Amino acid sequence: MPTWDDDKPMLNIGIVAQLLVVHPETLRIWEKNKLINPARKNKQRLYSNNNLKRLKFIHNLINVKGLNIAGVQQVIAMYSCWKTKSCIDSQTRNKSEAVNKFKPCWKENESYCVVVQDQADICNDCKYYQKS
Secondary structure, three states: OOOOOOOOOOEEHHHHHHHHOOOHHHHHHHHHOOOOOOEEEOOEEEEOHHHHHHHHHHHHHHHOOOOOHHHHHHHHHOOOOOOOOOOHHHHHOOOOOOEEEEEEOOOOOOOEEEOOOOHHHHHHHOHHHHHO
């Protein structure tokens, strides 16, 4: 039985635009401003489930929080897990961990990023840090 891959690009721009209730050009603008980077196949944009989660987060920042694109860029720059395939915080979070209510997790709805006691903890666990 195949496993579900949240990073497999499967959705075209029209479907994603319908799901988010935005015009496809909006998605192109967000891509042009480096908020999202969909895969391409034969010049067609294809979005993964994780891309869709990122887009929902971006949509919320713009339409609910009232941020502009520059503001969204600043917010997503604070998420070290934005470009990685798996967000450790959203997978290992348990009820006893302290969470930052001001930093909702982009990947899991109604969840928040874990409060890090020591900034070095993030770097020590980061796969990119361990490789270098």
